[in-house]
Amino acid sequence: MNAFKYLFVGFVFGIVLTKSEAVSWYRIYEMFKFESFHMYGIIGVAVVTGIIGVQVIKRNNLKDLKGLPIEILDKEKSSTRYWLGGLFFGLGWALVGACPGPIFILLGAGFLPVILVLFGALVGTFIYGVLKDKLPH
Numbered sequence: 001m002n003a004f005k006y007l008f009v010g011f012v013f014g015i016v017l018t019k020s021e022a023v024s025w026y027r028i029y030e031m032f033k034f035e036s037f038h039m040y041g042i043i044g045v046a047v048v049t050g051i052i053g054v055q056v057i058k059r060n061n062l063k064d065l066k067g068l069p070i071e072i073l074d075k076e077k078s079s080t081r082y083w084l085g086g087l088f089f090g091l092g093w094a095l096v097g098a099c100p101g102p103i104f105i106l107l108g109a110g111f112l113p114v115i116l117v118l119f120g121a122l123v124g125t126f127i128y129g130v131l132k133d134k135l136p137h
Helices: 002-019 023-032 038-060 082-096 101-108 114-134
Strands: none
Touching: 002 082, 002 101, 023 038, 023 082, 101 114
8 A cells, every 4th residue: 555655646746747747858948058948847846845844844853654753964064076966967857858746657657768868867876876985975
């Protein structure tokens, strides 16, 4: 039954992203050319929702499904890691036209060439895992 809840939320998330056109390569292309506010609006809503969610968790000392307190640790003060990570993430997003969530949504919608994108994302993640200790953190 637990897996069903997560599967259901995943389906709803996929439908929302598809209907909002957040998985559309054209919308992402428009965003990176600063021709449309559409994607910036979606990202802005996600950021505000995240801020509200984190504040609700922190202020109400909410617990997870197992009854354990949810701990949200402070970010480290170094900025190099965030700039480099954001640069690589943004470049990949711009080149491919999809961030990690929409990769699975596009596969589910039948866009099979996205298998190559998924493979590239997995290889990139693997390479990061291998090099993690040698990178500036």
